Each structure stands twice: as structure tokens, then as C-alpha cells.
Amino acid sequence: MNATNKKIIIAPLNWGLGHATRCVPIINALLENEFTPIIASDGIALEFLKQEFPNLEYLILPTYNISYHRNLKLGLLLQIPQILKSVRKEKKVIDNFIKANKEVVGIISDNRFGVRSKLVPSVYITHQVNVLSGNTTSLTSYFHQKIIKKFDECWVPDNENSQFSGKLSSTKRNLNGKFIGVLSRFKKEVLKQEIDVLVILSGPEPNRTFLENKLISEFKNNSRNIVFVLGKVESEQKIWTSENIIFYNYLLSDELQKIMNSSKIVVCRSGYSSIMDLAVLQKKVFLIPTENQYEQLYLADFLEENRFAPFSNIANFSKEKISEIENYKGLKVAENRLNSQLFSLFQRK
CATH class of the missing domain: 3.40.50.2000 (Glycogen Phosphorylase B;)
Known part of the structure; x- marks a missing residue:
């Protein structure tokens, strides 16, 4: 297969814009490494990435339709059936797309539980290996880690010492995790502070x-x-x-x-x-x-x-x-360039 025909599905969760924005440097790195990203999402996350990358192919996924509730735990609990239904739907959409597009060699999912496949290597991106939920934290973390284990690798966007994510990304469990450094679409410029x-x-x-x-x-x-x-x-x-x-x-x-x-x-x-x-x-x-x-x-x-x-x-x-x-000292970290070795997972035959 020609290198430039190797397609990677990259799918951020539509929950605000954060998941979509941190996928921007990953999409750029895929392009630099001669992969063709297929952007898969819904709602404003998809709309944002369409405007950032107007020449790329897009795949519309079922919406999780998560809404805020005054009691976040109760709200999420009530929405679990809807989320699971969407997860099953998106898994079907992904598998059907891969079967129809033999050039797809991998998947990168940013917090979308159903965007994975046994047909190609699948990566899950999260800084929340542990999901904080008050007195149910151990339970929510257990279930999230169970989902993570279904993927081939888990990429954590932070430095090795969990510099900015703290206990959210710290675990002793083997989740095939890799700290990939801080992800940002931006570069530091010295401009007049107007x-x-x-x-x-x-x-x-x-x-x-x-x-x-x-x-x-x-x-x-x-x-x-x-x-x-x-x-x-x-x-x-x-x-x-x-x-x-x-x-x-x-x-x-x-x-x-x-x-x-x-x-x-x-x-x-x-x-x-x-x-x-x-x-x-x-x-x-x-x-x-x-x-x-x-x-x-x-x-x-x-x-x-x-x-x-x-x-x-x-x-x-x-x-x-x-x-x-x-x-306060403010936030400061050196600019991070993603290591091209990360994508070696997708070179498997």
C-alpha cells in the first residue's frame, strides 16, 4: 500500500471543544508522517475540525448527547442507556467504514468509547485514566480503565511525571499507556501585549x-x-x-x-x-x-x-x-513535537 494512501480515523468526543482542539496537533503530525486523517465526530467538534481542515474527509458519528445536570453523577447515571446506545451505533459505523475502505490502517479515539475495531490497531487518548466522581471515584475509574483495556494503546497527553494532570493520569495498572507530552495546536510567539x-x-x-x-x-x-x-x-x-x-x-x-x-x-x-x-x-x-x-x-x-x-x-x-x-508563576512548558515512532503501531500488516 502506498504510504500516502494509509488512512487513520481520528475521532474526538463532542464535549465542548477541548477534545477536538487537542486533536489538531495529532492530525498535523499524521499529515507530516504521510498518513491521511479521516476526521470522525459530531456537533461542534466536527464543525470546528471541518473549518480547521477543509480538505480532509469526514465521517459523521452518532452523538452521545451528554447534557449537564445540576447533580453531575445523577445526570450521567440517567444518561448511561443513551450513551451506551450511541457507543454501539458508532462501533457499527466505524466497522462498516473500515470494511468499505481497505486503506484504513488505524484508529485514534479521543474519549469515544465505541471508536475502536478488531480490524485495525486502535488508540485511546485520555488524561483521565482516573475519573473523579466524589465517593464513586473508584467505581468510575474502574469502568473507564476497563474501556481503555479494549484498545491497543492509551496515549496520555502529559509529561511522564503527570506535570499538569496530577492524579488523573497516575495508575499502577497496565493499560499499555504512553505519555506523549503536552498537546497543543499553538506555538509561542513574542508579540506586543496589547x-x-x-x-x-x-x-x-x-x-x-x-x-x-x-x-x-x-x-x-x-x-x-x-x-x-x-x-x-x-x-x-x-x-x-x-x-x-x-x-x-x-x-x-x-x-x-x-x-x-x-x-x-x-x-x-x-x-x-x-x-x-x-x-x-x-x-x-x-x-x-x-x-x-x-x-x-x-x-x-x-x-x-x-x-x-x-x-x-x-x-x-x-x-x-x-x-x-x-x-503565581503561571503555566509554562517547552513546545512538544510528537515522536513519529508513536505511529509505528499503524505500520502493522
Whole structure:
């Protein structure tokens, strides 16, 4: 088979934009190593990657349709039948696609349980080997690790010492795990710091909108230069100004990289993909974890404890709190290039 005809299915979970954005450097690395990525997802994750890579082939997968519930554990418990149904459907879609496309030599799934196949080597990407859920953490971690074991390899986007993911990625179980380094679509640039505060919103609704409304009310009538990127992927990009704030509905990677590099301070969720991006860009950041989401609460607490960044919950946030950033060292990591040896798994006959 011709090297350039070797296709890899890459499938991020549609849960906010984090899973999709961290697949960008993997897609670029696949292209550099003469593989042809097939992007498989649904919703805004798929829409985002279509705009980033307009020339690639796409495969629409069944949606998991996960929604937030005030009680996250109860909410997820109630949605398990729907999730399992979607997992079975996507597994069928993937197998049918591989049978019809003999050029497919591998699968990379970012937290999509059913995107795997016995027909080709399958990789699972996660920084949450352990799934925090309060007093049911051991149970949720056990089931997640059981899913991970169904894949040939598990790639953890962090450095060997779990520098940014902490106990989320630490385990003594053999899960064929590989730490692949910090994943970010961005590169550090030395630009003039023209933006005083950059607010980046992300994540599923309605929490994204709650945070948007809270932060707009905090920052309006502020003398500083404030920019909001709303994280709303729509059919066309928009920019507008209201009082002292410049708004973008969303930005593609190149534009967002420039704006982030031009910012003194970033305010955002403590989602893991955001943390990796900010570390590569070596930014000072103030974090606001999503309520009732154990992973984000843990990450915010972990980064504060290690003096990387302060955080606040949404109810207690005020623009004055941002000054706490001065007492923290900020996020910083060397730029990571994926080792081409990672893809040797897909060279199997």
C-alpha cells in the first residue's frame, strides 16, 4: 500500500471543544508522517475540525448527547442507556467504514468509547485514566480503565511525571499507556501585549452561557482592554464591540494563537486542553472551574497548590480577584513535537 494512501480515523468526543482542539496537533503530525486523517465526530467538534481542515474527509458519528445536570453523577447515571446506545451505533459505523475502505490502517479515539475495531490497531487518548466522581471515584475509574483495556494503546497527553494532570493520569495498572507530552495546536510567539484581559469561554451549555453573562457583567465599564472569545462555532465568524469589550463568536487556531500571544492575562475554564494550550504559550491565567465537574475542580486546585495559577468558582469571582495572578508563576512548558515512532503501531500488516 502506498504510504500516502494509509488512512487513520481520528475521532474526538463532542464535549465542548477541548477534545477536538487537542486533536489538531495529532492530525498535523499524521499529515507530516504521510498518513491521511479521516476526521470522525459530531456537533461542534466536527464543525470546528471541518473549518480547521477543509480538505480532509469526514465521517459523521452518532452523538452521545451528554447534557449537564445540576447533580453531575445523577445526570450521567440517567444518561448511561443513551450513551451506551450511541457507543454501539458508532462501533457499527466505524466497522462498516473500515470494511468499505481497505486503506484504513488505524484508529485514534479521543474519549469515544465505541471508536475502536478488531480490524485495525486502535488508540485511546485520555488524561483521565482516573475519573473523579466524589465517593464513586473508584467505581468510575474502574469502568473507564476497563474501556481503555479494549484498545491497543492509551496515549496520555502529559509529561511522564503527570506535570499538569496530577492524579488523573497516575495508575499502577497496565493499560499499555504512553505519555506523549503536552498537546497543543499553538506555538509561542513574542508579540506586543496589547490585550489586558482575554476571556476564553468554552464547554457545553448552559454553563458556557452562565459564565459569559457573569464575566460580561464583571468587566463592563472597565478601563482595561478586554477581549472575549465566546467559543460559539457558527457558520460565519463575527466580531463586534459593546462598551469597552471586543467580542468574537469564535476564532480559528491561527487567529486565536495570535490573540493569546498578545494577551497579558487569560481568564478561562480549568479544562485540560486549555491548560495545555496556556502552558505552551507560557501565560498567566485565572481559572474558573465548571461547577459540579470534579475533573475541572481538581485541576484548578492542583494548579493552585503547585503555585501555577489561582482560581475561583463562578459565584465568588470578581474582576478584582485577577490581581492574585501576581503571586503565581503561571503555566509554562517547552513546545512538544510528537515522536513519529508513536505511529509505528499503524505500520502493522
